[in-house]
Amino acid sequence: LDSPDSVSAARFFLRLDDAPTCCIYCCRHGRVLVGNHHKWSHFLAWDPVTGDQHRIDFPPAVDGREKFLWKGALVCAAGDQGHLHGACHSSFRVVLLACSLEGIFAYVYSSVTGELGSLISTTMWPMEARVEVDCVSTLVGNSVCCLLSLGTRCAILEFDLDSQNLDLIEVPLDAFGIDASLRNDCQLWVTRAGGCGLGLLVLSGFSARLWKRKADCHGVAGWALTNTIELDNFFRCDQGWT
Structure with a gap:
């Protein structure tokens, strides 16, 4: 397609220094959640269309030894009726699920505050x-x-x-x-x-x-x-x- 309808393939290329040890945890609502499952340091929420990147640090307690991360899930924070997910650049949340021998833990990151919330829920397992x-x-x-x-x-x-x-x-x-x-x-x-x-x-x-x-x-x-x-x-x- 001709400009402005064409999009360069380079727009959808994410360059990471530690790419061999990274994996995609989630792709939803127009964003991709990438994490390094060896370094246990942070997630990266990436918008392939705009190139926008958000770094989400793991909670200090999640060290990959006594407590380790299970899952990361990204969801659009907009909940108004008729909202079309992925068609805008609205705020988002990332749910982090971690575990230890004591239980399962959940944390929620908000792009509005740019911070990861404290431990909000746990259940024995x-x-x-x-x-x-x-x-x-x-x-x-x-x-x-x-x-x-x-x-x-x-x-x-x-x-x-x-x-x-x-x-x-x-x-x-x-x-x-x-x-x-x-x-x-x-x-x-x-x-x-x-x-x-x-x-x-x-x-x-x-x-x-x-x-x-x-x-x-x-x-x-x-x-x-x-x-x-x-x-x-x-x-x-x-x-x-x-």
Whole structure:
């Protein structure tokens, strides 16, 4: 395209001195969250369109030894109705999830103040718990959710940005039909279901099942299987193929 509609490829190139040890933690609402998982020093919130960069230092207590960082999730701070995320340069927040043998901790960075808030929430956790580092966080409503492994079980860690609380949600016991530690045979993704509802997509073999968390008539939340898709129907070879 001709100027001014064309954008140079160099605009989307982020040069980092420590690039080999950096990884992308989140890409949401027009910004990219980059962190160095070896130095345990800071995040970088980058706007590829404007080139704007915000450095977000880790909390001093998160040293990579007794306390280490799990996840970083970036969300637009604008919540007014009709707001189009990523179409402007509004303020944003970054949720940092860290853990130790004592529990799980949450911190929130605000681009308005340019500061990282103090410890705002903690919850005790089973000793065998570990985060799924290859699973990105999912924004469901105004909550940041990520997958947590509990030995042979799985759970969803939810951080509510409104109430500033952490919650641990067990996945349905019959979601897998197999040992949850067998990651090569069963894959899980936290998803949005029915708009702002919490969902869980389970892929086992050639079967994909979508679960949705909903409340019953007494207000008690639970899981319901809403859809099952047999994927082999889409990949079936014609007769005569070998």
